[in-house]
Amino acid sequence: MADSMDDETRERLKAALWFSIGKIVDEETLRLNTSATPQFIGAFTEMVWTQIENVAQDLESFSRHAGRTTVNTDDVLLITRRNEALHGIMQDFIEKEQAATAKEKTMRAKATNGKARAKK
Numbered sequence: 001m002a003d004s005m006d007d008e009t010r011e012r013l014k015a016a017l018w019f020s021i022g023k024i025v026d027e028e029t030l031r032l033n034t035s036a037t038p039q040f041i042g043a044f045t046e047m048v049w050t051q052i053e054n055v056a057q058d059l060e061s062f063s064r065h066a067g068r069t070t071v072n073t074d075d076v077l078l079i080t081r082r083n084e085a086l087h088g089i090m091q092d093f094i095e096k097e098q099a100a101t102a103k104e105k106t107m108r109a110k111a112t113n114g115k116a117r118a119k120k
Helices: 007-032 038-065 073-079 084-119
Strands: none
Touching: 007 038, 038 073, 073 084
C-alpha cells in the first residue's frame, strides 16, 4: 500500500489523520481536565499511521494468500483474531451489515416482482 501511494496523497491522508487525532485528543483532554502537547499529537499520529500501514499490508497479504485481489471481511476478521474483544465487535458488526444487506435485497426483489406482476 505505502509503496503505491504518491507523496502528495500520503501527505494529505496524514494531515487528515493528524487533524482527526487532534480533535479526539482535544475532546478527551477537556473531558479529563488535562492537556496534551502538539508533540504528543504528532507522535501519536505517527504511531497510528505506522499501525495503519502495517494493518493494510497484512490485509493485502491475507487477500493475496486467499487468491483474491480485493480485501474482504474475512481478512478483517483474520487480522483481529488475537484481540478477542475487537474480533467480537467486528464479527457483530459484520453480521448486522450482512443481515441488513440481505433484508434490503429481499425488499428489492419483492418490489421488482410486484412491478412485474402489475405489468402482466
